[in-house]
Amino acid sequence: MKNQNASLFQKDLVNEALKQSFIKLNPKVLFRNPVMFTVEVGTFVMFAVCIWILSGNTAQGSFGYNFTIFLILLLTLLFANFAEAIAEARGKAQADSLRKTREETPAKLVVENKQGFSVSTQHVMSAQMKKGDIFICEAGDNIPTDGEIIEGLATIDESAITGESAPVIREAGGDKSSVTGGTKVLSDKIKVMVTTAPGESFLDKMIALVEGASRQKTPNEIALTILLAGFTLVFVIVCVTLKPFADYSNTPITIAAFISLFVCLIPTTIGGLLSAIGIAGMDRALRANVITKSGKAVETAGDIDVLLLDKTGTITIGNRKATHFHAANGIPENHFIKSAVLSSIADETPEGKSILELANATPSTYQIPDPRFIKFTAETRSSGVDFEDIRIRKGAFDSIRSLVTKAGNPFPPEIEGQVKTISSNGGTPLVVSENERVLGVIELQDIIKPGISERFERLRKMGVKTVMVTGDNPLTAKFIAEKAGVDDFIAEARPEDKMNYIKKEQEGGKLVAMMGDGTNDAPALAQADVGVAMNSGTQAAKEAGNMVDLDNDPTKLIEIVEIGKQLLMTRGTLTTFSIANDVAKYFAIIPALFIASIPALQGLNIMRLNSPESAILSAVIFNAVIIPFLIPLALKGVAYKPIGASALLRRNLFIYGLGGILVPFIGIKVIDIVVSIWI
């Protein structure tokens, strides 16, 4: 399901797109695209000319020739429509396959809600659920629709959405309370409140976006449309004024030649592919399992200057791991380890588990009578276990120190030194005490993801500044920031720190992207220019952001930035290519227009095209077929290379600018050779 490497043109998609190509010929639809609309007008005119010839006109050339031009123009329109339609079809197919996961599922609707799971339920279909309804899911149930857990905890298989087979835990409260329709509960029981009305989920919105119903042009697309409309107008002027010029020079020009010249000159290539490029951008995002709420968000992503990344999960692998036991002087190491293990038996956090792992112990290794486990609280900032008359505590350096010194015991200086060393190396120290005496310190270390510093380097070359956000102290944060190669960091970050950082950067004119999942991330997600919420995150976070990442993968931001850049680049390069094409088309058509009455202009026919008719036909045919040739490029996007803006411009100018000038010379000549066989 995830990132299937399907070919660009699947058969059923092509069939659907072909049908759409004809439906989109409706002038009302085409009017949105000024370039193609003028082509349609030209096509109508050619159709009229054909009828005129049939009814006896002889000045406009043979019927066959005129009809061929008409057909080619029609084909040009169909190709352009097809490009848009296939992009839509692909996007829709991708979205549909996601939607299939949430088809009619029976749900256990809670009739009258009260605390606990012993409430009466009633079976309804998922489509009948309304926003605010509450349902219960047990092991083995499919979750009928998107919602937020209000009670309970469950392991859930989200592979239908994310492609990730490892089950995840979702529970009420906290930042991992969202469940997605179509996923499956593997164990336990949850009570879920429906958060979206049917037809209004993000996926539904995205499908509407791709289908064009709610697709609005992005600011950039508007500016480009103005440029293209301008070029179209220039050629309206050129072609209209050519009529009196030609009359003055006693060189009659046929309507077919006029229309062909006009259609060849206006930027039909980019005009035909423009909307396909935009849709393909959203589609690429969707293929990366990111749901965008607007096309603009994808485009903005390409402009991002600052990227806020959470340390955990993005820069470091998951959570910290225990790597060393440092016993205090005079404490036997195995006693310290035993105490450390005992204090962690009830600790379900990954850190706690890693301590057991390091000690090579299981919860049953040390048997203790009648243990009373002390849970971690934000106030004591320590946890532990009491048994018999022994009190073992494990916690942050300052909390244990105050515990120890309050009891009148000294804090061993060598442990204090060790704590500092661990911190400055990017580690986290956890001090263990027994009956208010320090036993030693456990060193926890972050593991930086392999390859992450290369990705940051790549971002730096794009001009994107990376900022690491972490709850660690500044010393630890600095160490990890340097090791991972991020440009800046926010240490001991509280949610409002993110917000302030974003605002500060935005005041300086920068565009900021961030990823978040918690409710307390929501304001920052809304403030950021591109806010990507994790699908596992709270509903508030998802509402606040403008994209949702189904994979919950924090490194996704990097891909999103590249998708945005690709989108702009594809537009830019194809515009350049389209306009550069005109040079060759001029050299094909202009001599053809005048050669009959001004033979000296044979000198301009540098391609040595066979005859005026074949020259015009070749140019129009080239103009039409270049569109389908470029559809794959429009859909896949131009490859982005982080080599610096100027180098990138040179590269693209060389390929699409110079290429755009040369390719049609070759293409038109080849087509002319073929066409001359019949003419």
Add this chain to the structure above:
Amino acid sequence: MKTEILGVVAMYAVTILMAIPFGKYIAKVYAGEKTLLDSVFNPLENLFFRISGIDRKAEMNWKQHMAALLTVNFVWFLLGMFVLMNQDWLPLNPDGNPGQTADLAFNISISFVVNCNLQHYSGESGVSYLSQLFLMFLQFVSAATGMAAAVILFIALKERTAEKLGNFYNLMVISCTRILLPASILVASILAFNGTPMTFEGKDSIVTMQGDTVAVSTGPVAAFVAIKHLGTNGGGFYGTNSAHPLENPNYLTNMVEMFSQMIIPLAMIFALGFFLKRKKMAWMIFGVMTLGFLVLCVPTITWEVQGNPAIAHMGVDMGSGAMEGKETRFGSAASGFWSIATTVISTGSVNAMHDSTMPLSGMMQLLAMMTNAFYGGCGVGILNFFIFIILAVFISGLMVGRTPEFLGKKIEGREMKIAMIVALLHPLMILAGTALAAAFPEITSANLNNPGFHGFSEMLYEYTSSAANNGSGFEGLGDNNPWWNITTGFVLILSRFIPIIGPVAIAGLLANKKYIPESAGTLRTDSATFGMMVMAVIIIITALSFFPSLTLGPIAEYFSMR
């Protein structure tokens, strides 16, 4: 011939070398720094500002600037109409020249207000000295208008985020008093010492070698010719412009006049660099403009020096180049160079008849005006170029995957709309004007000297010259009649003010936008790569708009002549 080429190279090199320090001075003037002339002009200016009730320190936004610009230009236009139509009874008319018809006065007045000087009259018989003096005044203020508009752009690009862009009247007045006036006095003196008349006496008379007595028109010629070139106006005192022996007596005056028409447009580029403290940007602009200039100029000189093959077939020696329509005291190289300089720079003065240049040279002159952005006129050259920069920034911004920005400001739909309107206007004016003329041959072709392709080129040239606010003529077109006076008059107005308002509006809009600091992903707009992009945009837009019309004119003529 070698000396002739050397003369051209020397003329060009000296101009460029002088343009750099002069540009620094101009930047200083506009930055409001102290200059040597302050003690002379400050009290005088302050007096005038006090009388007219203008606070020269009151800063304007771009809209107020444009309102001031249009108002003051409209007043000049009305005054011009009045003086020209009533010159017969107004003072300073020693030769007793008659008052002008309304359509001619309309055309002249417009064309001097817009810095074009499309002269549908001969100075000797068409205007009185008072009219000449008023036209001279217009040559000063129209140049100053263009320079002031360019400086609004400078200020707008310099400000990070601001509404206030200086005071228009102040900018215009200091353009006159600190730059145009002192330079004009210098140039006029050189001309006067070389034989150009400077008098208010009427016609002089000489006895020729044949013994006939010939009346020779004189007047305040030296002063007129100085500002004609420094202000890139191009309106000559005499009908034949700088080909006239009294308007341009010798090779030295030819060099001085050439120098004076190129110096301010060139210096404005460097002034931009000094003013914005972005010297690299100035060099990028200079590089692109110079490349464009050379691409037009070098082949033209070559063709002119080679001579006309059709005449060579008749057995006539072409050793000194195609000399038809040229003055022997300048030669074919210097005339070829002038023909491109004057069309590139929108001066439109001539020292040889463009009608007689080789077909492809004629095309180069046309192309120079069709692009209208390589150096360009006083101030307006940079404004025109700015439009191409905006278009290039937009396309290349997309090509590197970033929303386009120029000097830290985002280019969006509104700016693109304005840029496209300005870019569209030029081909529209040229092509629609020529098309109208071509559509009514019964009215227009009687005015043409030549039938066929060359006649078509004459019409195309007239509208191109008007739209580029250039003012040179292919001559050979009998242009003083209502058709040409009125149609070109309207082309002149639109082609002057829209390309001024457009760029200033864009700059004003940009100045209001949030400043985005540059990052590694920002496309540098002062690099050679970007320069290449701008060049490509200019070539593509010009070539695509004008290829068909050029084909029917000079290109067809060229191929027929081989």
